[in-house]
Amino acid sequence: xxxxxxxxxxxxxxxxxxxxxxxxxxxxxxxxxxxxxxxxxxxxxxxxxxxxxxxxxxxxxxxxxxxxxxxxxxxxxxxxxxxxxxxxxxxxxxxxxxxxxxxxxxxxxxxxxxxxxxxxxxxxxxxxxxxxxxxxxxxxxxxxxxxxxxxxxxxxxxxxxxxxxxxxxxxxxxxxxxxxxxxxxxxxxxxxxxxxxxxxxxxxxxxxxxxxxxxxxxxxxxxxxxxxxxxxxxxxxxxxxxxxxxxxxxxxxxxxxxxxxxxxxxxxxxxxxxxxxxxxxxxxxxxxxxx
Numbered sequence: 001x002x003x004x005x006x007x008x009x010x011x012x013x014x015x016x017x018x019x020x021x022x023x024x025x026x027x028x029x030x031x032x033x034x035x036x037x038x039x040x041x042x043x044x045x046x047x048x049x050x051x052x053x054x055x056x057x058x059x060x061x062x063x064x065x066x067x068x069x070x071x072x073x074x075x076x077x078x079x080x081x082x083x084x085x086x087x088x089x090x091x092x093x094x095x096x097x098x099x100x101x102x103x104x105x106x107x108x109x110x111x112x113x114x115x116x117x118x119x120x121x122x123x124x125x126x127x128x129x130x131x132x133x134x135x136x137x138x139x140x141x142x143x144x145x146x147x148x149x150x151x152x153x154x155x156x157x158x159x160x161x162x163x164x165x166x167x168x169x170x171x172x173x174x175x176x177x178x179x180x181x182x183x184x185x186x187x188x189x190x191x192x193x194x195x196x197x198x199x200x201x202x203x204x205x206x207x208x209x210x211x212x213x214x215x216x217x218x219x220x221x222x223x224x225x226x227x228x229x230x231x232x233x234x235x236x237x238x239x240x241x242x243x244x245x246x247x248x249x250x251x252x253x254x255x256x257x258x259x260x261x262x263x264x265x266x267x268x269x270x271x272x273x274x275x276x277x278x279x280x281x282x283x284x285x286x287x288x289x290x291x
Contacts, residue, residue, distance in 0.1 A: 006164040009157045010061060010157070010158075013064070013067055014064070016153040016157065017066075017067030017070055017071050018066065020067075020070070020147060020151060020154065021074035021075055021147055022074065023144040023145075023146030024144040024146075025074065025078050034085055034142045035140050036139075036143040037087075037133070038087075038129040039083060039089070041133070042078040043075075043092075043093075045079075046071075048122045048123065048126050050072045051107075054115060055112060055115050055119060056068055058115070059112060067154065102118065103118055120169045120172050123177060127176065130180070131183050131187075134184055135183075135187060139191055140187060140188070143184065143188055148184045148185050148188065151180075154177070155177030157174075158177070159178060162174050
């Protein structure tokens with residue numbers, strides 16, 4: 001009875017594998033965030049699942065064809081999206097091409113056994129770029145937790161099915177996938193914990209709300225105009241320093257005291273008095289005309 005139930009493990013794996021890469025694809029489309037997402041991982045996943053499709057077909061595991069084909073197509077779509085964002089590199093592309101040639105050669109020469117032997121090590125090579133990129137990236141915010149939860153669920157099913165069928169290749173695939181999934185989820189969890197703990201995020205240096213250093217222990221106020229240091233935002237307003245007497249501007253002529261009679265002044269009139277501008281007055285008729 002239990003053995004008959006375990007025969008349906010590939011169906012459960014298919015339910016987890018079909019939408020497996022959709023969370024990562026949707027997150028990449030929505031945020032355009034590629035931090036921690038590996039193009040090599042997506043490409044190798046597509047290639048290896050295509051090879052697993054051939055292996056399952058040769059082994060008669062017909063229910064396993066659905067998740068293998070779904071993973072191959074969706075991982076290929078993710079790899080294409082990452083390539084359009086400049087993540088495809090020449091050296092990994094050459095190595096992946098060599099791996100494809102090796103898979104084709106092994107399947108041609110040794111059939112299902114040769115292909116299965118290569119696929120035993122394939123998953124280790126497949127997940128290494130993903131784990132390496134996630135742990136080498138300071139904040140792998142682009143990695144989708146949903147995708148790796150589905151990968152963990154799928155590979156757990158394959159582990160159970162491999163033990164049930166005594167298939168060492170499926171057992172190796174399952175344990176490797178579970179280990180890689182747990183490592184990725186641990187890395188994602190650590191990033192989430194850092195964000196919830198309130199660690200300072202990198203701020204935009206061009207933002208007007210960002211305080212800039214203007215000396216030891218001093219910052220420019222957030223509302224200070226560009227190039228004007230108003231000291232700390234918490235400091236009281238300081239009055240400007242008094243201007244020395246020798247640097248003050250000369251008073252205007254209208255502020256100059258009226259000179260005494262007989263004294264000369266730059267603004268004095270002909271009679272020695274202060275100069276008064278002549279005002280043209282209207283004639284008695286009030287219209288200002290001269291006749």
